Amino acid sequence: MIHNRLNRIALYVILCSAFVLIQPARMFAHAVLVESTPKPGASVHGPDLSLWLRYNVRVDGSRSRFTIVSADGQTRSVTPDTQSKPDILTAKVTGLAPGKYRLQWQVLAADGHISQGIVNFTVI
Secondary structure, three states, rough: OOOHHHHHHHHHHHHHHHHHHHHHHHHHHOOOEEEEEEEOEEEEEEOEEEEEEOOOOOEEEHHEEEEEEOOOOEEEEEEEOOOOOOOOOOOOOOOHHHHHHHHEEEEOOOOOEEEEEEEEEEOO
């Protein structure tokens, strides 16, 4: 009986330890957009726009993608600039007419997880 109880306690300790050790890796498994220009919901002056996105983790700029989607559904791929910092991506967009737009981003975090998101903005 004492042996079985010790085995259960040991198993409990091992499982709790594994849970605690795994949690930090899970917390940073996906890149989260921390800041952006334009900010979500912002009105910006066009027709040319500089994009700036900062993430909570290192991202692989060479495997990341931006797409601008206009209100009428037209899409335009935007190539990110060469990265100057591991958690920041930038790009330039030209020729945007006034209207509502959606910046769709997809990044590959350093740990291999892909994250996606959207920043809505208006060009005035």
